[in-house]
Amino acid sequence: MPWPASADLLAPLAPWFDRVRRDLPWRARELDAPHPDPYAVLVSELMLQQTQVATVVPYFTRWMAQFPGPEALAEADEDTIHKAWEGLGYYRRARFLKAAAASVAAEGWPGDLEGLAGLPGLGPYTAAAVGSIAFQWPAPALDGNAFRVLARLLLIEGDPRRAAADLRAWLAPALAAHGPSRMTQAIMELGATVCGPTPACGACPLGDRCAARLAGRTGAIPPAAKRTKPKASLLWLVAFEAEGHLLLHPPAAKGLLAGLWRWPALGAAEFPPQAADQEPAPLQAWPGWTQVYTHRREQVSPLHLRLGTRFKAAEGLRWVSLADVGTLPLGKRDQRLRGLMATPGQPPLEAPDLAALIRACAAPSG
């Protein structure tokens, strides 16, 4: 590695971070001692995976009031946990957090990085982040922000993730010299507030030593990842209501949507439009939206259909009383329809054939 020593190169980051650090509810004031509440660090790191700081702050505050320690979280039931996580997305994180809390409540905190990495939901990055911020272990935590900062600073060509092992070995002495918690958070902070995709080099404490800046190549390092835009699928998201009940899918035990209740979502292509001479269906609609996920997009058309009587629900669907629906954990897309139902809708301009919609959600007769 022909790179300058990390403790020297990164030295200006430490006083810079002490000066500009954002006051975040999970951050300890004292950065030279172990964190007084490692559980708070664990919660924040799990919440911050895939989610912006500004979104996480209110969730973190509510979560810590509701589940103030590993024991309280370990004892909570899954519906309560999913409800508290509702809106943050990637609900697997909530279940991992509960499982990790149960392990800590039963056996105490692991004593080394390997033990932390063995807790549910903690990959190498999260284990290193918790190890350095909570316990002051000199374990470099490399996430997308850190890779971007270090790639520019050291002028690493190509994907910096390929140099992960070398970067970890290079970074460890800087953590030991300037404090693991301070350095880890300083790199995160620089990536989040200064060295973003479009870097603000004029405000950077490392501007005079950054190889990409000195070479005029900050725009090309690291190279942008190639992404193909996923095609949007069209679907009807339908709230069937009858006799004071709504029809929902109960949570799956596993997978991305585990723990979450869902409205029936029916591929629009499979449902013919209502014939022009058909009696208008008792339907309400609201303007649709595009729901964006990591690898797919959905063009969602929300519908609310009021029926006189309940039909026998198909396997995998259940009628739930109106009073209970408000308390169920739903994903972002499905929360949005629940929220819309409290507002007046319109008869839809285009509607799917009502009988076909019901057939798709009813148990086969006979």
Ligand code: SF4
């Ligand atoms: S000088 Fe610019 S590119 Fe280099 S680390 Fe600082 S913000 Fe990033």
